[in-house]
Amino acid sequence: MDENRNVTYMLRCSDGTLYTGWTNNMEKRLCAHNEGRGGKYTRVRRPVELVYLEEHETKQEAMRREVQIKQLSRKEKETLIKSKNVEIRKGGQVMSLAQESEEEIEEGFYEEEDYYNLPEGVRN
DSSP states (O other), X not given: OOTTOEEEEEEEOTTSOEEEEEESOHHHHHHHHHTTOSXXXXXXXXXXXXEEEEEESSHHHHHHHHHHHHTSOHHHHHXXXXXXXXXXXXXXXXXXXXXXXXXXXXXXXXXXXXXXXXXXXXXX
């Protein structure tokens, strides 16, 4: 993947929730998330794993798609993740990300948006 390509991506956090964002440098952004310099949401849910990405021609397209994905249900997001075989190029080597089984998906974790609606005692 071109380093300066606009992408919309989803991460699976260590607590099983999904985080959606956009960037123009996926490798740098993923490192930032895992070093605690990414979004406030992912800072306390490390490590995170890249599970989905889409390339876009413009920043506006990537941002628009981020909003669309955030409006999907958890099940729709998981279907989207399963629909693409995500590959990351690192050091010239292509690594394909493994997808979770349906049992793991059905266990159910909270969506990032739902997390803030939980009672205080239930949050991590």
